[in-house]
Amino acid sequence: MNVYLLILGMMLVTYIPRVLPAFIVDKLKFGKRFGKFINMIPYTAMTALIFPGILQTDAEHWYIGAVGGIVAIILACFKKIPSAVIVMASVLSVMAVYWVI
Amino acid sequence: MARSALKSYIYGIRKAVPVFFGFLPVAITFAILATSAGMSGMETAAMSVFVFAGASQIMAVQMISAGAGAFSIILATFVLNLRHLIMSTCVFRRVKIKNFFLKLISALSVTDEGFALITTEDEENCTPPFVLGVITLTYLSWVCGTVVGVVASNILPKIIADSFGIALYALFLALIVPDVKRNARLFVTVILTALINSVLIYLVKLDSSWSIIISTLVGAAIGTFVVKDEDEPDSTEEQTAEGQEVAEL
Numbered sequence: 578m579n580v581y582l583l584i585l586g587m588m589l590v591t592y593i594p595r596v597l598p599a600f601i602v603d604k605l606k607f608g609k610r611f612g613k614f615i616n617m618i619p620y621t622a623m624t625a626l627i628f629p630g631i632l633q634t635d636a637e638h639w640y641i642g643a644v645g646g647i648v649a650i651i652l653a654c655f656k657k658i659p660s661a662v663i664v665m666a667s668v669l670s671v672m673a674v675y676w677v678i
Numbered sequence: 679m680a681r682s683a684l685k686s687y688i689y690g691i692r693k694a695v696p697v698f699f700g701f702l703p704v705a706i707t708f709a710i711l712a713t714s715a716g717m718s719g720m721e722t723a724a725m726s727v728f729v730f731a732g733a734s735q736i737m738a739v740q741m742i743s744a745g746a747g748a749f750s751i752i753l754a755t756f757v758l759n760l761r762h763l764i765m766s767t768c769v770f771r772r773v774k775i776k777n778f779f780l781k782l783i784s785a786l787s788v789t790d791e792g793f794a795l796i797t798t799e800d801e802e803n804c805t806p807p808f809v810l811g812v813i814t815l816t817y818l819s820w821v822c823g824t825v826v827g828v829v830a831s832n833i834l835p836k837i838i839a840d841s842f843g844i845a846l847y848a849l850f851l852a853l854i855v856p857d858v859k860r861n862a863r864l865f866v867t868v869i870l871t872a873l874i875n876s877v878l879i880y881l882v883k884l885d886s887s888w889s890i891i892i893s894t895l896v897g898a899a900i901g902t903f904v905v906k907d908e909d910e911p912d913s914t915e916e917q918t919a920e921g922q923e924v925a926e927l
Contacts, residue, residue: 578742578747578748579748580717580718580721580724580725581721581724582748583738583748583751583752584721584724584725584728584729585728586748586749586751586752586755587725587728587729587731587734587735587738587751587752587755588728588729590752590755590756590759591729591730591731591734591755591759591762592785594759594760594762594763594766595759595762595763595766595785595786595788596766596781596782596785597763597766598763598766598767598769598770599766599770599775599781599782599784599785600781602767602770602771607771610902613901613902613905614898614899614901614902615767615768615771615898617867617897617898617901617902617905618764618765618768618797618894618895618898619768619793619794619797619798619854620854620857620858620864620867620868620871620897620898620901621867621868621871621893621894621895621897621898621901622761622764622765622790622793622890622894623794623850623853623854624854624868624871624872624875624893624897625871625872625875625889625890625893625894625897626790626847626850626890627847627850627851627872628872628875628876629872629875629876629879629880630847630886631844631847634843634844634847635840635843641844642844642847645844645847645848646844646847646848646851648848649844649847649848649851649852649855650851650855652852653851653852653855653856653859654855654856654859656856660696660849660852660853661695661696661699663696663848663849663851663852664696664699664700664845664848664849664852665699666848667844667845667847667848667851668699668841668842668844668845668848669841671840671841671843671844672837672838672841675837675840675841676837
């Protein structure tokens with residue numbers, strides 16, 4: 578298989594869905610309900626990306642992802658903690674669990 | 679409060695720092711898998727430069743190892759990345775861009791992570807320079823991480839590499855929890871979305887690339903009925919930009 582042709586094909590099918598809305602979003606008229614629908618998508622898309630995938634962070638131990646996730650949720654409940662700090666704390670908590678098991 | 683272009687650009691880079699920590703180990707993992715699947719260092723780096731899609735690239739090298747043909751890999755990539763069509767719509771509705779070439783470049787911000795950063799940022803900050811800042815660091819982390827992986831595949835001890843697997847999930851949680859915590863109806867919507875996604879994956883045995891798209895759309899549709907108009911604009915502090923936007927609709 579020619580890997581460069583594969584890369585070209587993957588590039589096209591990846592880039593087109595990313596760029597297409599840039600040229601059509603101005604032409605669409607958003608009604609009140611559709612606007613609300615679009616505003617909901619960041620929350621539902623991120624949720625779908627998180628769960629249940631987070632439990633597969635480690636293929637053999639589901640609780641690895643659970644521990645890291647709970648640490649992130651608790652810290653995110655406090656205001657003023659930068660997301661980079663939350664991410665590192667979550668990584669460190671997972672590292673600690675790996676250390677113990 | 680309008681920022682200068684340079685300030686917005688730097689702000690975009692700063693906002694993307696957590697993605698740097700998340701992308702680096704994933705990129706290194708990809709590079710290790712790719713070289714062990716028989717791809718050259720050049721091919722591995724080229725895939726990251728031109729495709730710039732973590733999950734798809736890892737899936738592709740796994741399919742190459744399993745002996746799959748190019749067409750089926752490209753088809754699988756297409757399905758896996760269809761969700762970006764939805765995410766891109768959200769991004770370009772939020773960031774107003776007129777320039778043709780700027781539109782072409784800004785499309786590179788539509789990774790799961792770039793989308794997450796941009797759509798949770800106050801709308802007044804979502805300027806083209808901010809988006810370019812986000813792209814700069816996310817793209818560089820991905821490409822540099824790949825090169826690091828090619829050059830020194832065993833640079834990271836296994837326990838550290840494994841631990842960073844949580845990073846991008848933690849980032850998504852850090853981005854949505856503050857809003858969800860303040861809004862019980864949004865909380866219900868999010869829980870229902872997670873439930874739908876789990877049912878689709880574990881009970882219907884749907885491929886996760888499809889289940890993510892379906893549960894995102896169904897969850898958002900439910901959300902339009904569950905979340906009250908007066909709820910959504912969070913009147914508290916920094917969420918006012920979002921609130922004004924909803925009020926205008």
